[in-house]
Amino acid sequence: MEHLMQIPERIRNIAPAFMDELGARVSALRAEGADIINLGQGVPGFPPVAAAVEAARQALEEPSVHVYSGDAGLLPLREALSWWLAEHNDLATDPETEIMITAGANQGFMLALLTLLEPGDTVLLPSPFYFNHEMSLRIVGAVPVEVPLRQEAGFQLNMADLEPYLEVQPRAAVVVSPNNPTGAVYDPEELQMITSVLASRGVVTILDETYQAFLYDGARHYSPGSIPEAHPQVITVGSFSKTFSLAGWRVGYLIAEADFVEQAIKVQDSMLVCAPVISQRAALGALHTPAEELTARSNALAERRQVLAQRLAEIPHLDWHPTNGAYYAFVRAEGCLDSSALAWDLLERIHLAVVPGRYFGQNGEGYLRLSYGSVESWQLEEACRRLAEYYGPRRP
Numbered sequence: 001m002e003h004l005m006q007i008p009e010r011i012r013n014i015a016p017a018f019m020d021e022l023g024a025r026v027s028a029l030r031a032e033g034a035d036i037i038n039l040g041q042g043v044p045g046f047p048p049v050a051a052a053v054e055a056a057r058q059a060l061e062e063p064s065v066h067v068y069s070g071d072a073g074l075l076p077l078r079e080a081l082s083w084w085l086a087e088h089n090d091l092a093t094d095p096e097t098e099i100m101i102t103a104g105a106n107q108g109f110m111l112a113l114l115t116l117l118e119p120g121d122t123v124l125l126p127s128p129f130y131f132n133h134e135m136s137l138r139i140v141g142a143v144p145v146e147v148p149l150r151q152e153a154g155f156q157l158n159m160a161d162l163e164p165y166l167e168v169q170p171r172a173a174v175v176v177s178p179n180n181p182t183g184a185v186y187d188p189e190e191l192q193m194i195t196s197v198l199a200s201r202g203v204v205t206i207l208d209e210t211y212q213a214f215l216y217d218g219a220r221h222y223s224p225g226s227i228p229e230a231h232p233q234v235i236t237v238g239s240f241s242k243t244f245s246l247a248g249w250r251v252g253y254l255i256a257e258a259d260f261v262e263q264a265i266k267v268q269d270s271m272l273v274c275a276p277v278i279s280q281r282a283a284l285g286a287l288h289t290p291a292e293e294l295t296a297r298s299n300a301l302a303e304r305r306q307v308l309a310q311r312l313a314e315i316p317h318l319d320w321h322p323t324n325g326a327y328y329a330f331v332r333a334e335g336c337l338d339s340s341a342l343a344w345d346l347l348e349r350i351h352l353a354v355v356p357g358r359y360f361g362q363n364g365e366g367y368l369r370l371s372y373g374s375v376e377s378w379q380l381e382e383a384c385r386r387l388a389e390y391y392g393p394r395r396p
Contacts, residue, residue, distance in 0.1 A: 014135055018359050026353050037375065037383045040353040042180060044327065045374030046245045046297050048282070055285020056278055065281060069274045071265045073101025073253075077284045081253060084287050089212070089223040091236070097258035100268065101251065101283070103275045105210045105239035106132050108254040111271065112206055112235045113140045115264040117171060123206075124165050124173035126157050127361035128330065130180045130208070134361065145170065148363040151332060154323060155182035159194050172204040178211040178221065178325025181360045181369040185215060185325035188222035195224035199233035207236045210252075211326040213243040213294060216302050219324035225255060232257045243294065244286040249279040301327050304372040304380055311384035317391040327373035330357070336366045343368060350386040 022040050030036050059065045072078065078095035085091040093099055102108035109132075117123070119141030125134060127146040137144045147165055149155045162173065175194075177186040195205045205224055212221040225234040236255040241247035252275075254264065268274070308329055309322045319332040336342050339356035346352045346368075357367030372380055 010138055010141060014138055015359070018131070018355065022347075022353060022355070025347060029347070029351065034351045036347075036351045036353060037379050037386070038353040039370040039372070039375065039380075039383060040355050041374060042328070042371050043247050043374050044242055044245055044297065044301070045376075046300075048246055048249075049244045049286050049289040049293060051289045052240075052244055052246055052249075052282040052286035056282040059278060059281040065277050067277070069101075069277050069280060071268045071274055072099070072261070073275055074277070074280045074284065077101055077280050077287075080284055080287045085223070085255070089209075089221070089226065091223045091226045091255070093225075093255055094258065098255055098261055100254045100261055100264060101275045101280055102237070102254050102268075103250040103252070103272055103279075104241060105208060105237045105252040106136075107250075107272065108237035108239075108252050109133060109206070109208065110136050110140075111254055111264055111267055112237060112256075113137065113142065114267045114271075115260065116204060116206075116235070117142050121171040122168050124162060124170045124203075125361070126161070126174070126176075127363035128155070128181050128357065128367070129174070129361045129364075130176055131359045131361075133174055133176070133208070142171075146361050146363060149182075149184075151319075151321060151330075154321060155179065155184040155330070156190070157184075157186050157194065158190055159197060162194060162198075166201065166203070170203055172206050173198055174206050174208070175224070176208045176210075178209075178214060178219075179323070180211065180326055181328050181355070181357070181364065181367075182330045183323035183326040183328045185219040185221065185323070188220055191222050191224055192227060195227055195230045195234060199227075199230035203233070205230070205234045207234060208238070209236060210239040210242055212238070214298055214301055214326050216305060216324045221325075235260065240283045240286055244283070244289065245297075246279070246282060246286060249276070249282055251275050251279040251283045301373065304375070304377050305329075307377045308370070308372050308380045308384070311381060312387075315384065315388050315391060318387065327371060329370040329372065330360075330364075331368050331370055332366060333368055339365055339368060346387075346390065350390050352383055352386055 078099040082095040239252040317334040343356040355369040357364035
């Protein structure tokens with residue numbers, strides 16, 4: 001009789017990574033000749049910024065690139081990032097003591113949890129949520145508590161939403177703005193109040209601002225770590241993957257007050273030692289990307305967003321209230337009780353890949369996440385034509 005290794009239930013109870021399953025099926029269908037339109041993967045469809053590629057190319061000949069950096073990352077990168085955050089986020093940081101370079105925002109988030117939480121700690125998770133955040137919380141033995149947000153309110157996070165859940169005495173609250181999966185950009189004044197109230201009650205705000213470069217219709221990104229009195233109770237994670245199209249390079253950052261970073265370095269050393277040095281050098285180059293290059297990318301996404309909004313509005317069975325950030329449409333599917341079954345059916349029948357809302361929490365059931373990040377406008381037109389046909393009168 002075969003004896004399997006004992007795996008803790010907290011790990012076995014986590015659902016398999018859906019994006020891997022989706023990617024495998026998309027690849028298989030394409031190998032059979034299917035014309036797949038992939039609105040599933042959340043990556044921007046732009047090449048890496050030129051400054052990053054050139055910086056990495058020049059660095060390859062340097063011996064220092066092929067050995068470890070310090071656990072916190074290269075100081076020149078932390079200094080440049082400190083300047084960039086001051087310019088773009090009004091966030092003042094000490095690059096020597098308050099910034100760590102990580103292997104992407106996901107690793108930065110896990111690093112924050114491992115440093116901050118005890119097993120059994122409760123963490124508020126506004127829902128719909130980013131599924132990797134919920135997975136990470138369960139992996140470290142924390143208890144995620146969903147805070148439902150409403151489509152009719154634009155999936156905005158308000159203090160009134162959080163207030164009833166403070167009774168569970170949470171250790172932290174996760175805030176993602178601009179949001180994945182909804183694209184909501186939280187109101188700066190509301191976010192300032194939320195962070196201040198949480199800090200006054202000893203609740204840490206963990207902010208993920210991965211999508212901060214993608215804003216539409218005058219929306220403004222706000223970093224709660226810029227609040228002086230709340231700063232000791234705020235952890236910020238971010239990424240070079242989206243803004244600079246460096247997803248495969250795995251480089252991001254964590255920002256917190258100096259004592260937290262000092263403790264997090266211990267975890268970093270045992271988990272990773274350091275982010276890949278060549279990636280750090282690429283990120284350093286990326287921070288010198290001309291503003292007009294980044295603006296052009298954001299403008300291209302805004303055009304795709306407009307096309308998608310117009311076409312989805314013509315399909316009665318689908319409902320999307322366009323939000324002002326990231327590059328996602330979180331679309332309500334009329335009468336849908338099983339978004340996973342619907343998503344797989346769309347892939348098999350009309351060769352359209354999307355992500356089921358159920359993977360973003362209980363409050364996401366009945367929705368589909370469509371990414372317009374890595375497709376052209378004509379592909380969005382075709383995707384909506386297929387959806388209209390799928391929901392047409394001849395649908396069995």
